Amino acid sequence: MGDRKSNKPEYHRADERRFLDERGSSGPLAPNGLNPATILEKAVRERIVDSYFYKEQCFGVNEADIVDRVVEHVDHIGGVTGTVQKPTPFLCLAFKLLQLAPNDEILEEYLQFGGEKFKYLRALAVFYIRLTRQDKDVYLKLEPFLEDRRKLRRKGRNGVSLTYVDEFVDDLLVKDRVCATSLWKMRRRDVLEDLELLEPRVSPLGSLEDLLEERDEEMKDGEGGGMGGVRVGV
Structure with missing residues (x-):
């Protein structure tokens, strides 16, 4: 336990360069058919590998x-910051994941970790x-988190702003x-629905048609109650 680090493979700078060089022409592709080593743009990749955090x-x-x-280390999301376009720890770790290529089970664990301190892991x-999954799976995996209202800090070239997970x-x-x-x-969601690759998404609040119908009924009830109140007052 105390010597846990000794069990890890020895990595050095050349290993990262080898990933970038060899995966450019060979090696397994991501599930969506893209090359993991070239998903991020070349200039960004070079800044990441040369960054102090990385x-x-x-390694x-x-x-x-x-x-x-x-x-x-991660207390904000974002790509590059400042005039020198320094890569964020968030983007550096995303690049590391492209190298590690975690399987779906590991990704599911990342997604399901709860609590405020794990929101940046999600x-x-x-x-x-x-970045790496097929469009159908992207929708299926990401849409449940459109209900996650937790705050996130976003950092970019123009400073820090507030956003939310959803x-x-x-x-x-x-x-x-x-x-x-x-x-x-990606293909649009409605295209995937037409191809029967996805079921129509139903909001936890119900379908748009149901919401509009319910609103119309409430407005009618409110109008009727208001008129009745006027008659009683007279």
Whole structure:
């Protein structure tokens, strides 16, 4: 136990370069068919590998270590910051996940960790899933977290702002670029529904049609009650 680190493989700078070089032409692809080594843009990858955080915290780590790194070092989401475009710890760890290629069981554990201190682990997991999984699985995995209202700090070139887990998930589903990363173009949800790859999504509040019908009924009831009140007053 005390010598836990000695059981880890020895990594050094060349290993990261080898990942970038060899995976450029060979090696297994991500489930969505993309090359993990080239999902992030070249300039961003180079900044990550050269960053102090990556050198100090991301060498020789495994999937379990990722949890510790997030809890200890990640207090915001984001891509690059400042005029020098310094990569955030969040983006550095996302790049490390691209190298580790965790399986679905591990990703599910990341997603299900509860509590405030693990909300950034969930954010990292949904970001990684959006980068590497097929569109059908992205919707299935991410949509449940559209109900997660916890606050997140977002850091970018223009400073720090406040967002929420559900807003971040929505960005991943609808935007083309998030956290200094161009997202691969997924098929729209309605297209996947037409192909019978997805069931229509039902909000916890009910369908839009039901909500509108309920609202109309409430408005009618309110109008009737208001008129009755006027007659009594007269």
